[in-house]
Amino acid sequence: MKQALKFLFIFVSVIISAQDLKYSDQEIQKKLDSIKVEGNTLFSYEKASWQAGDLMAKNKKINGNTGIYLTYKVSDTTKTVFLNKDQTSILAEYSFKNNQTKTSKEILVQRELNETEKKLKNIRATIIPQLSNPQYGITVPQGYNLNLVIIPFNENYKVYLIPGTSQSGIIPFGNDYLFISDSKGDIISNQKFHSRLIPTMTSMENGGTVTMSTHSHLRTTPFISATDICTFKLYAPLTKLDEFSVYSPALGIYMKYNYKKDTIEKGEK
Template identity: 65%
Template sequence: MKQIIKFFFIFIPAITFAQDLKYSEKELQQKLDSIKTEANLLFSHENASWHASDLANTNPKLRENMGSYLTYQSKDIIKTVFLNKDQSKIIAEYDFKNDQKSPVKESFTQRELDSTESTLKNIHSVVIPQLSDPKYEVALPQGYSLNLILIPFKENYKIYLISGTSQSGIIPFGNDYLFVSDNKGKIISNQKIHSRLVPAQATMGDRSIATMVTHSHLKTNPFISATDICTFKLYAPLTKLEEFSIYSPALGTYMKYNYKKDSIEIVKKP
């Protein structure tokens, strides 16, 4: 039988308990609700991308002519569409609803890109080359990937980069970024959400299983992040974990997220 242990992955700066920020209970709840809403939007997009890619790659004929993909929201549906290799046509479409693993609709009829898809394709093509600029310090640790999530934001676009891995038993927190571009794809602001990659091990070499993981944020990033929650929701179902926490030195408290309840709780200690 595998040993069950409570495992904490903690990276805490030297000065941790200074409470520099003050929020009323209502203000704090509003902030956490906003973070959770953004996290669930990110998850809905990445969940669709994951499962659509898995399905597309099992289709040999489709895989032969498959180029890049786009994932976007249309009313209550999250669509992932695959372009052909010269990026001129849509050759497959998968529609997802309510974060399900299986699409509610599939189409393999070749068609032209609609106006939304053309805009998103153009934003991608302009944004991606900019990300290699050294001033953004975008890193790609060995054994990890970076997945791009593009979301309309007022008149602009948010571009999230979140870490991914195929390594078993790892939840790849950290090494995540948020960019905002104008409606032409020119980056106008950027944020490195975590200072580095913070991979959490759900299983250890001795075959023991973690029941809790946590990491610490810098004082400049006082809240649990939407990318933290999105990443956990993607990888936790592959483990025995149901919740994780972050320690906020700026607030002197822990924030615990449970993906089955989709809840964020303020706790003194997880």
Template identity: 65%
Template sequence: MKRIISLTFILVSSLFLAQNTKYTDAEIKKKLDSIKAEGNLLFSLENSSWHSTDLARENKKINGNFGGYLTYKNNDTVKTVILHKDRNLVIAEYSFTNNSKKPIKENLYQRNLNSNENNLKNIRSKVIAQLSDPKYEVGVPNGFNLNIITIPFEESYKNYVITGSSEANVIPFGNDYLFITDKEGNIISNKKFHSRLIPTMTSMPEGGIVTMSTHSHLKTNPFISATDICTFKLYAPFTKLEEFSVYSPSLDGYMIYNYKKDSLIKSKDFK
């Protein structure tokens, strides 16, 4: 029988300290509910992107003309459209509901981009062009990649940047960002959730299995992030992990997320 190993990764996610901010229990619960909802939205979009691009790569005709993708929510459906390499046509469209792994609908006919898709394409292109500015400190660690999730937000757009990994035994927490842009795609505010990549191993070289994962946030970023939840939900099904926690000295406790229960709670101790 394989040796079961429980590891706790206590890692620092910010470089600066701040004064304690006091929250009531009701304020904490409201904040955690909001973060969980945002994390689930990010996951639903990235889940569609993952499975759609896999399907597109498996289709020789589509793969030969693959020029990127766009993912967005349309009522209760999440759609990913595959762009022609010239980026002026949609060459495949996949529709998902309830975070399923298989699309409920596939459309492999070429068509023009609609107005929403054109907007998303232009926003993403403009954001990507701005990310090379050193002031944003966006980096790509060796062996990893960056994925952008764009969400309409009032009259603006939220552009989350999360780190991805092709390795099955790593959950790539950290190295994640949020860029708010105006409707033309100009960055008007930005946030870095963690100071660096936190590559959490889920198995050990000698065959041991990781059953618990924790990282720590400092006082400048006291709450679990929506990107934490999204990343965990993407990678946890390939592991033995069902939950992870973030320790917050500012809140004097752990925030524990369980992806099978979709529960997010604050606890004095990790249980």
């Protein structure tokens, strides 16, 4: 029986190894291009949320009176709106075009939620209680938070959880999740990109500067992730880093992303 199990283990390992080698260079590049597009989409949502949050915090008239916020796209514009505490109306609306730092429009007149905002609010309210299910293994290390990003996906929704921190000198890779929900907000699938939080230091204790960052992925996540790209694009401008790389044990390659060029290059081990 032990011999049979040993053979089965070797056989399965051979199958997995064979699967690892099935991607051609063209297929890998196509996959990387798709991930880059998703990473930039995710970044546009989070960047708008960051900027709108900073602007709202500076406004003494509404700061302290707001509840949740919602971020969504309308054509080439990303909007972030802040609801009042009982979530019955919008107190502030900030619009950004093409990831610009300055708003293209700021509206501080209280109004009712439109249909898109009502739908997003309901999806959010349905999803959040499900995330406490132990089967998802969601954790929030001290000093960090998880940001919720909801993106329409055909008739369903992609729901990302990506880490954030106010600590300086750290890029919070890892501890990121993707959930797919149906049109009502019920989770139908989930994925964890990294096994843990990977707090990447951007400066050294002796005062030196980190110029390159690399981390490794799970074999079940063979490619650089959209969350990797989004997180780096958010934090890299606060550092001296222009690029980072991911090593894929499953593919035996490195994938290097440069945020200024918005490119992903593939390199061998």
